[in-house]
Amino acid sequence: MPLLRVLHVPVACCALESLAAASALAELGVELADGLGESDPASADVMVVSGTVTHAMAATLREVHARLPDGARVVAFGACASTGGPYWDSPTVVQGIQSLFPVDRFVPGCPPRPHALVEALTDLFDDTVGRR
Amino acid sequence: MSPAEAAETSAGPLPAARRRGTLALIPDKCTSCMICVRECPDWCIHIESHTETIPAPTPRGRARTVAVLDEFVIDMGHCQHCGICVEVCPFDALAWVAQAAPAEASTAALRHDRERLAGLLPQPPRGTEGATAGNTAEEARR
Numbered sequence: 001m002p003l004l005r006v007l008h009v010p011v012a013c014c015a016l017e018s019l020a021a022a023s024a025l026a027e028l029g030v031e032l033a034d035g036l037g038e039s040d041p042a043s044a045d046v047m048v049v050s051g052t053v054t055h056a057m058a059a060t061l062r063e064v065h066a067r068l069p070d071g072a073r074v075v076a077f078g079a080c081a082s083t084g085g086p087y088w089d090s091p092t093v094v095q096g097i098q099s100l101f102p103v104d105r106f107v108p109g110c111p112p113r114p115h116a117l118v119e120a121l122t123d124l125f126d127d128t129v130g131r132r
Numbered sequence: 133m134s135p136a137e138a139a140e141t142s143a144g145p146l147p148a149a150r151r152r153g154t155l156a157l158i159p160d161k162c163t164s165c166m167i168c169v170r171e172c173p174d175w176c177i178h179i180e181s182h183t184e185t186i187p188a189p190t191p192r193g194r195a196r197t198v199a200v201l202d203e204f205v206i207d208m209g210h211c212q213h214c215g216i217c218v219e220v221c222p223f224d225a226l227a228w229v230a231q232a233a234p235a236e237a238s239t240a241a242l243r244h245d246r247e248r249l250a251g252l253l254p255q256p257p258r259g260t261e262g263a264t265a266g267n268t269a270e271e272a273r274r
């Protein structure tokens with residue numbers, strides 16, 4: 001059984017980097033599940049939103065978030081998920097996912113390096129994966 | 133740099149200027165010229181400055197007006213790490229450091245202020261002008 005279950009929501013280019021962290025995360029006992037696929041959000045400990053979120057997509061993301069168990073954490077991976085990033089003046093882009101639900105960690109970078117996800121998760125879960 | 137980061141490149145660790153970890157500032161070199169602010173594609177550099185008048189050094193000289201930097205903020209939550217600001221700064225006041233900025237619990241904490249940006253690099257001793265041996269941005273990048 002994994003130490004930590006991550007519901008990974010890949011919505012744009014940042015996802016290439018967060019997915020590249022999968023093997024390093026697996027070594028730490030962290031499992032990445034596809035948040036837009038078949039996996040059940042109810043079994044996740046943390047949701048990682050990776051990429052640009054458009055207003056058209058916001059409702060889907062809110063639905064996925066609503067199905068997370070109580071106490072699940074949220075990580076915004078990259079500039080777009082954190083603030084809208086390079087699309088700071090776009091009327092179609094959500095200016096940071098904290099406008100949709102509470103966020104626990106904002107990872108800077110456009111995109112951040114894969115290792116930034118490992119660091120954000122070990123920091124956020126310093127009592128479990130961070131100990132390893 | 134952590135071993136995992138070093139392993140990111142098969143050729144070994146890249147120099148800071150190519151790794152594009154995070155941005156640093158040498159405030160004493162910054163003339164508040166605003167070039168970086170205007171060239172940044174994300175408009176994520178914020179500068180506050182005021183002007184001061186330096187009196188004429190000789191009876192026949194003229195007083196000079198200079199810009200003095202008050203605050204310098206880079207919003208790393210928006211920054212796309214393109215390096216344009218580093219490239220365009222005519223005074224080498226901006227530089228890359230290899231270690232990426234950490235994730236934060238709020239977007240406000242991703243706004244790196246002058247103190248934080250300056251704390252990442254050895255600063256030239258006060259009162260020296262421009263590049264001083266051992267303190268150029270080029271050397272600091274290594």
Ligand code: SF4
Nearest residue numbers: 013014051080110111
């Ligand atoms: S932060 Fe940059 S790399 Fe990430 S999704 Fe936005 S544009 Fe793409």
Ligand code: SF4
Nearest residue numbers: 172211212214215217
């Ligand atoms: S690296 Fe690019 S986006 Fe970031 S502050 Fe400099 S010019 Fe702006």
Ligand code: SF4
Nearest residue numbers: 162163165166168221
């Ligand atoms: S371009 Fe350089 S000198 Fe001009 S305001 Fe920016 S950092 Fe300062």
